[in-house]
Structures are given as structure tokens and as C-alpha cells.
Amino acid sequence: TTDIVQLGVAMIIIGICCLGNAFIILVFLLEYRRSQTLQPYELIVTLMAVSNIGTELDFVVWFVVYLLHFCTYIGETGYKVTHFFTLFLPKTVIWLTAWLCFVYCVKIVKVNWRIFMRLKMRLSLAVKCMIIGTLLLCLLLSFPVVFFLKLKMNSTTICRDYYTDEEKKELSFIYTSLLSFFTSFSPLVLMLVSSLGIVIFLCLHSRNMDTNVTPSGTSHSDAHTSVAIMLLCLIALFVGCAGIALSVNLQIASGQFDVEIVIALSNIIYSSGSPLILLIGMVKLRKSFTKL
Template identity: 75%
Template sequence: QNKTYLLIKLWIAMIIIVFGCLGNTFIILVFSLEYRTSWTLQPYELIVMLMAVCNLGMELGYTAFFILYLLDLCTYTGETVYKIIHFFTIFLPKTVIWLTACLCFAYCVKIVKVNCRIFMRLKQRLSLAVNCMMIGTLLLTILLSFPVILFIKFKMNSTKICRDYYTVNEEKELIFIYTSLLSFLTSFLPLVLMLVSSLCIVIFLCQHSRYMDKNITPTSTSRSDAHSSVAIMLLCLIALFIACAGTALSVNLQIASGQFDVQVAIALSTIIYSSGSPVILLIGTVKLRNSFSKLLSPNKRNQ
């Protein structure tokens, strides 16, 4: 029964991963073709494309993790491979979280109109600001993900080598500090940025709804609808993130106390986010939605 249960969990994880790989690959192809045609991408498009690349790498990394972890095959690959896999399964998800926060911020700067000199300069130099944020995100997540390899050490006398590999007994307090810091810097802070940015967008749209109603033109109406769809998309991403991050936070604390079996829960919550976010982005982004509709409709594809 235990083996059957593990195979069921592995099968469920693989289905979610395949679904996510298809969605993220589609996003990468759409924006790659867009860049090949115009040799430029909008700041938010660049963020979404990098999110899709990280999601795709994350899903491939978790494919190896689930196979090694659930089927107890880590002894065949060695400790070094296990460390590399764990590094990427922390680095890539945390990068995606911060990129989601950057996406919310970029849309906030693009949509919200404020008579502030600093804000106006930021709006004019949004591409540069986004590039700096993405570089900073990569450096921060690499720095925070690297220490995990120092805590991994196989215990060859253990009956569960692939699951009992953290040096909890020797470095329990240090691991608790690390997981707490990791949760704060890669879950709480980006969540604050997401909420503030999305709240600013929603408040701006509400304040200008009356003005848009009084000055109804095809251009203003379509622009209002586009902004509303962006706000809904960001709120859906935040809701999905909160649901997955809530699971990750509780599991991180349990891992720090030595309960390793719940790692499957954090892995599943991570791949659910990486597979669910492309669907939300596809529905909320006009260019992705139009490309998907052309893919499904032969008549639109020939136009």
C-alpha cells in the first residue's frame, strides 16, 4: 500500500508538471517570436518570459526531485547531484515569486498616473528599472539559495537516505534561522510589494471609473477594459501565491524541526503555482490570449 501511495503521488506530480511545461513553453515561444519580429519586448513581457523560463526549469528540476525522493534513487546519483537539484528547486521558485512582485510593480508604474516627479521619471525609465530589478532578483535568490547545499549530507546508516539528509541534529538552530530568513525575504517582502502595487492599481481604476464613464470613447473604453483585466490577473496571481506560500511557510517550519515527509507538500504547492500562473497570465495578457486563440482557430491563424 505504501508503494502504491508513493506511485500515486508521483503520477499526480507528473501530470501537474506536464501541464505546467506546456503552458510555460507556449509563453516562451510567443514572446520569443515577438522578439524575433520586433527585436524588442515591453518590460512586463520580459518579466513574464523570464517567469516562464524559471517555471520551466523548476518543473524539470522537480521532476528529478520527485523521482529521486519518492522512489529512493538518490544513492545512484550521489550527494552532489542531490545538492544541485535542491539548489535549483529553491532558487527558481523564489526567483519566480520576486518576478511576480516585479510584474505587479511594473504594471502599477505603467497604469497609475501620479503627479510626482520621481514616479514620472520611473515611468519614463521603466525598462531600465525592470532590468535592474530582475538582476537584483537573480543575485538575491542565488545568495539565499546557496546555503542549502551546506545543510545537505547523506546519512549512509539511515534506512531513508533520500529523505533524511539535512543535518538538523547538528545545526538545528542555524537551519531554523535560515528557513525563517528565506521565508521573510522571498515570501513576505514580495507579497507586500504585490499587495501595495495591486492596491494602487485598483484604487486608481476606482477613482477614474466615473471619469471614464463620462468620457466614453472606443479608445478609453478598451483601455479601461485592458487595465481592469490586468488588475484581475494580478489579484488572481496574488491569491494563488498566498495559497501556495501559506503551505510553504508552514512546511518550512516543520522541515526546520526535522519533519521531512512534508517536503512533498511544499514541492506540490510549488509546482501548482508554476503550472497555475501560466494559465492566469494567458487569460489576463492580451497578446498571449490572442496567440492562443489563433492556435486553436485555423481561420484566425490564416488571417
């Protein structure tokens, strides 16, 4: 009964996530059709939405297999493939969120640093490099998980009785720690630095913005403030979900696999919460949703 309830809750969250992300993709596809180009931050948000939908579809399979004990039907290889994508896609979304914060920081903050000015001039190229680098990093960090998972095929609960070889337990702990550092802690630092940079810049220049009492200046200031609030909300959501994921990752590394359902739920909550925040925080998405 508990498994059925968990499956039902997960499917409801996944349904909400797919609707929100599909709307984001549709808006920016129409924008690309009109202008034949997307702004760097729009490209990142579009890829976030695509990755979120991929995450949710993968978790549909994972929840059904895990909660209804279908591992005997898909086999160890199928389970490893599913598990790989439950790592790769959410970690990609996290890094894309961090790059979104960074891109907004580059666009909003005005400093006379040479490297900052060059980056602002070549932001589109930089974003493409960020995306490629993110995909390669997440692929490299997610793939080793297939070497640590083994199923106890003679068990009555095969999906929950996978384990790590004794000789690989130390390697598994090191791998999990590296995974947490490069896909949770590092993007969090980038998010915080970028968002705090925006907030500090807006605070320091608020008097100048208030002095220029033109309508365009006021709307510009409001747009920047809205972006800052949106990014802080994304960070708060990420901290909540990543905190759960970090503690559960450490327990999984020590062999407590029965708590893995928690990290799966935290991943789908982040995937469903982030598009809602983006819909509210981004002017273009908010206006499109209002028209709809």
C-alpha cells in the first residue's frame, strides 16, 4: 500500500513538471521560429526544460521498476541504464541552473574588468561552451555508477537488494563524495556567487536607479529585481533538494539502499519546482502564460 501511495504521489508531481516544462519549450520554440535566434539565457532555460522532461520520463520508468519490483523483467543491465539517467539528467539540470545564474550576473552587473567585458561581448559562444562542458562533465561523473551496482537475482526484492562489492565500497564512497562535490557543491557556489553579485550590484546602484526617474529606467530596475528574486528562489529550492540528496548519497555509499526513494522524490520535486519559479520570474514566460 505504501508503495502504491508513493507511486501515485510521484506520478502527480511528474505530471505537473511535464506540463510546466512543455510550456517553456513551446514558448521558446515559437520565439526561435519568429526571430531565428534565442538569447543565451533563453537557450539555457530551454535545455533545462528538455532535461527536466527527460528526468521525469526516466523517473516514471524508475519508480515503476523500483516500487513494483520489475527488475526481473528489465534485468541488471536495464536497471543500470535507468540508474545512469537518474544521475546524468538531474545533474545536468543543476549545472544549467548554475550557468543561468552566472549568465544573468554577466548581463546585469556592470564592472570594468577586462575579462568580464570580453565575456559579455562573447556571451553566446561562452554559453555554448558551458553547455558542452556541462554535458561532458555530467556524463563523465554519472557513467561510473554502472560499475558499482549489482543485483541479487535470487532475492524476492531484487530492485532494493542491489549492492556494492566489498572491495569496491571504499571506491564507492570516494565516487559518491566526488559526485556530490562536482554536481552539488560546486554549482551551488557558482549560484550563490552570481546571485549575490546581482543583489549587491542592485543595492549599490539603487540610488542611481531611483535618481533616473524615467519610465524605462524604472521598468529596467524592476526587471533586474525580479530576476534576482527568481534566482534566489531557485537557489532555495536547490539547497532544500540538494541537502536531502547529499545526506542520502552518503547513506547509499555506506550500503543503506532502502532510502533511495527519498533522493528520487527530491529530484522530481526540483524538476517540477524550477519551471514554476521560471514561469513566475521570467517576463516573457509570465506574459505568455497570462495570454494563454
